[in-house]
Amino acid sequence: MSEDFTEFELASIHFYSNSEFKNKVTVTSGTVDVMASPDHIAFFSVNNGLFNAADADTSDWQRPNAYGLMVRARLTLANIAVSVTHFKALIWRK
Numbered sequence: 001m002s003e004d005f006t007e008f009e010l011a012s013i014h015f016y017s018n019s020e021f022k023n024k025v026t027v028t029s030g031t032v033d034v035m036a037s038p039d040h041i042a043f044f045s046v047n048n049g050l051f052n053a054a055d056a057d058t059s060d061w062q063r064p065n066a067y068g069l070m071v072r073a074r075l076t077l078a079n080i081a082v083s084v085t086h087f088k089a090l091i092w093r094k
Contacts, residue, residue: 008073009065010034011090013056017083027053030080034064037072053080 013032017023030053035043046066055061073091077084 006069006094007065007067008036008070008091008093009063010073010075011063011092013053013075013087013089015053015080015084016086016088019086021086021088025081025084026057027081027084029054031078032056033076033078035074035076036066036070037074038069040072043072043074053077 015025015027017025032051032053034046034049034051036046037043044066046064048062049064051062051064070093073089075087075089077087
């Protein structure tokens with residue numbers, strides 16, 4: 001990630017049951033923890049960074065976001081359905 005941006009937001013996250021990313025899975029349980037790093041080493045919590053995975057498909061989902069330098073993001077999934085083997089996350093930087 002470039003160091004030219006001062007804020008970011010997790011715009012979307014989608015879960016899949018195959019490596020071709022063709023079989024989208026709607027999760028009903030589990031959590032996602034989003035963290036950001038300004039230096040590739042230390043990671044910090046972000047606003048709304050810990051959320052229920054099922055909420056990512058709702059219109060009122062409070063997206064994880066942060067201000068300040070970010071060169072890397074880390075997403076940790078916990079207790080997500082067994083059928084989920086892959087995911088795609090889109091991060092916007094401003």
